[in-house]
Amino acid sequence: MLQFRNKTPFSGLIWLAPDPAGVESVYAVVKGTFSLAAGMQPAQTQMPVAVEDEYVGEPGRSSICVPSDICLVKPGTDVLLLGHAYAPAGRRITSLDVGLRAGPVQAVLRVFGDRFWERDSFGVTISPPQPFEQMPLVWERAYGGTTQDETEPRNPVGAGLSSETGARLPNLEDPRQLIGSPRDRPSPVNFAPTCAHWQPRRSYAGTYDETWQRYRAPYLPADFDPRFFQISPPYLITPNYLQGGEPVEVVGAAPSAALQFKVPQCVIRITYRLDQGKEVRAAALDTLVIEPDAARVILVWRTALACDKLPLRVREVEAQVLEAA
Numbered sequence: 315m316l317q318f319r320n321k322t323p324f325s326g327l328i329w330l331a332p333d334p335a336g337v338e339s340v341y342a343v344v345k346g347t348f349s350l351a352a353g354m355q356p357a358q359t360q361m362p363v364a365v366e367d368e369y370v371g372e373p374g375r376s377s378i379c380v381p382s383d384i385c386l387v388k389p390g391t392d393v394l395l396l397g398h399a400y401a402p403a404g405r406r407i408t409s410l411d412v413g414l415r416a417g418p419v420q421a422v423l424r425v426f427g428d429r430f431w432e433r434d435s436f437g438v439t440i441s442p443p444q445p446f447e448q449m450p451l452v453w454e455r456a457y458g459g460t461t462q463d464e465t466e467p468r469n470p471v472g473a474g475l476s477s478e479t480g481a482r483l484p485n486l487e488d489p490r491q492l493i494g495s496p497r498d499r500p501s502p503v504n505f506a507p508t509c510a511h512w513q514p515r516r517s518y519a520g521t522y523d524e525t526w527q528r529y530r531a532p533y534l535p536a537d538f539d540p541r542f543f544q545i546s547p548p549y550l551i552t553p554n555y556l557q558g559g560e561p562v563e564v565v566g567a568a569p570s571a572a573l574q575f576k577v578p579q580c581v582i583r584i585t586y587r588l589d590q591g592k593e594v595r596a597a598a599l600d601t602l603v604i605e606p607d608a609a610r611v612i613l614v615w616r617t618a619l620a621c622d623k624l625p626l627r628v629r630e631v632e633a634q635v636l637e638a639a
Contacts, residue, residue: 417560
């Protein structure tokens with residue numbers, strides 16, 4: 315019987331699934347929770363591996379608040395920030411910029427207080443932003459939405475697509491593409507995970523047509539793109555895996571000062587013990603989640619071993635921290 319021996323201080327899980335080519339594989343994931351308050355040391359409470367997405371509201375009609383850790387191999391590292399924008403020193407303000415930088419990727423959001431479309435003698439205008447102390451950084455607050463006539467495929471749960479009088483505008487905008495009129499269609503921006511049926515993820519899922527049904531089902535289609543598994547907005551996906559040690563800076567998303575730290579340096583070694591011999595893999599760090607409200611950072615490492623449709627050849631999977639700093 316296949317067993318998982320987790321010798322790390324973190325949570326972990328293994329599962330069997332075909333890889334994109336249809337080859338039966340054994341996947342292993344290790345999820346490490348680190349405490350910002352304790353100087354990026356492993357937290358006393360380790361978050362469990364999430365086996366499915368959790369949503370802000372109704373699944374399929376709201377955004378993801380806890381992303382699933384179960385997927386096949388990602389080509390790069392997802393960088394995510396879950397939390398709120400905070401006015402400095404607890405003051406009530408009408409706007410501020412929130413920034414995130416992690417290694418080679420960075421993004422800036424302009425956060426506004428609640429605004430609405432108004433109509434006056436000059437036409438449709440934007441109401442002044444209302445003061446706020448904190449603002450949820452969720453896709454419901456970014457540009458997008460769904461009306462009777464139109465859906466924003468990059469963020470169907472957002473705000474701003476409707477220009478009816480009294481309709482809410484987005485709180486989160488790209489400072490380079492600020493909305494000025496109902497005709498504007500800016501790119502939705504956020505630091506949170508995207509859903510599988512949103513663009514551009516949906517475009518990477520491949521073609522599920524009669525040819526797929528006849529020749530490849532139930533395996534992934536031949537034109538499937540592994541970028542489908544990347545859950546960050548495209549501008550927060552690193553071209554290569556983070557290695558640990560990269561500088562991270564968060565501005566405007568913590569109740570106190572800006573956050574500055576380095577990605578923990580951990581090498582997670584996964585050993586697959588077979589009927590004869592063993593295979594050793596260094597797991598790839600493919601997800602970095604920053605949660606300032608909870609004062610924690612979560613790292614997810616992943617690896618896989620193709621078993622050529624003979625998964626019973628693998629007797630045991632062992633996870634171990636090879637080195638840490």
